[in-house]
Amino acid sequence: MLDTALRQRRALLHETRCQTCSLASLCLPLALDIEDMDQFDAIIRRRAPLKKGEPLVRQDAPFTSVYAVRSGSLKQVTSEGRGDDQLTNFYLPSEMVGLDGIDAQRYPGSVIALETTTVCEIPFDRLDALSERLPELRAQIYRSMSKEMHEDRRMLRLLSRKTADERLASFFTSLSARFRRRGYSAYSFRLSMSRGDIGNYLGLAVETVSRILTRFQQQGLVTVSGREVNILDLAALEALAEGEGGA
Amino acid sequence: MLDTALRQRRALLHETRCQTCSLASLCLPLALDIEDMDQFDAIIRRRAPLKKGEPLVRQDAPFTSVYAVRSGSLKQVTSEGRGDDQLTNFYLPSEMVGLDGIDAQRYPGSVIALETTTVCEIPFDRLDALSERLPELRAQIYRSMSKEMHEDRRMLRLLSRKTADERLASFFTSLSARFRRRGYSAYSFRLSMSRGDIGNYLGLAVETVSRILTRFQQQGLVTVSGREVNILDLAALEALAEGEGGA
DNA sequence: CGAACGATTGAGCCTAGTCAACATACGTGG
């Protein structure tokens, strides 16, 4: 039995090494050579997997680390005032959590696992120190942050100009692209978030999300069964997402 | 006459030095000591002032530099599809323009002067190289980006949860705070942007902006005459911005 | 001084929110 535990532990350690990580090509150490990757690897902290609903970071907690998602998914929720939560982000494997806490030195929202989720913890002070010697790593940090800003701008546009249908279509095409990029099917996947989460994220009432999903099915764009999604007409969804509904 | 030109040029050079810049305490070199500031100063490029309506950067142009606003103001506009512009940001003195272009190596939107505006151009490759040796500078770059992400999240919440009244109130209180921080009056200022710009930014029709402004005046919250704004009851505006209208 | 643009005001409409009832899935303990 001890043997099993040992093997599991070794497997875990093995898995946690960047060099053998299947996400390495999408993650922070992306551009590093073998030697540098070892240095990077050395500052990463292992973490027990998070269970569904468990917070990775809590809003307003002191900023110490950023995190790379290895498997599973999370949502970022910012509470302000009484019960007025806003879901500001979903995080999928290879994406970075916590970069928005650098400025205020506190995390601006809680980040909560949507399913069983594993992450790599990267203490920021050590990352920063390492980035001093590794220009490629520095560039990758800048790129990650810049990309998130870029994404946020897309989201601003979605919220201020798009109709409910366009928002849902955007949501699906964006998820589809993100899954594809990670080597999963672009057409068939399982949502880890509830309708409520989706609505909150897209600025829509749950009822609206539900209604539009049934309409999308009637239109033959997708099939949805619970959280199982099948995209039938990606091109049409993409057109819809860009506002070519009937204009 | 040559003498005049010479003096002007010297004045310009003088003004453009970080050490004598009144914004130094808000800007990138914030935490640098005198010596380091000189190094930073050396990589900055002077730029002729932009006239109203003139673009500082154009959407999709190759990313080369970031910019610090010295005086005036600008807006960032992202066009997608036909005529579907989204105003994603306003930039005031000491704020950084262009950081969202690092990832794609292109500027994700055009940035256009709203009035006569001067900026410091900072070539990014040289900034990055310098940041290798100056941890304080690096920290400040991270902080700038992180702050912008944070701001974007606030904006997401505004667009997805707030009513038109709350949005306008937020807009005014935010401007007020930004002016105060720069040493200007928090209660009396001139808008450099049109009603159309405000509406576009806040996800509202121009007519709605106009209507709410007149209502705010009737309620004794502000006086507005053209682009001249006087805040009469900042506390009430702040309460409104946070959704304490009648709840 | 006139033209062009920006701002204001009014009337009617439409999208998505709210409230309410019902259906389904989930998971926990007997």
Next chain:
DNA sequence: CCACGTATGTTGACTAGGCTCAATCGTTCG
């Protein structure tokens, strides 16, 4: 393994906030 309770999802009816269209007024600039 099933039964129950709770959380999640769906559907319907009604409402309202903000958009559109349209006309008018004001202001800035050539």
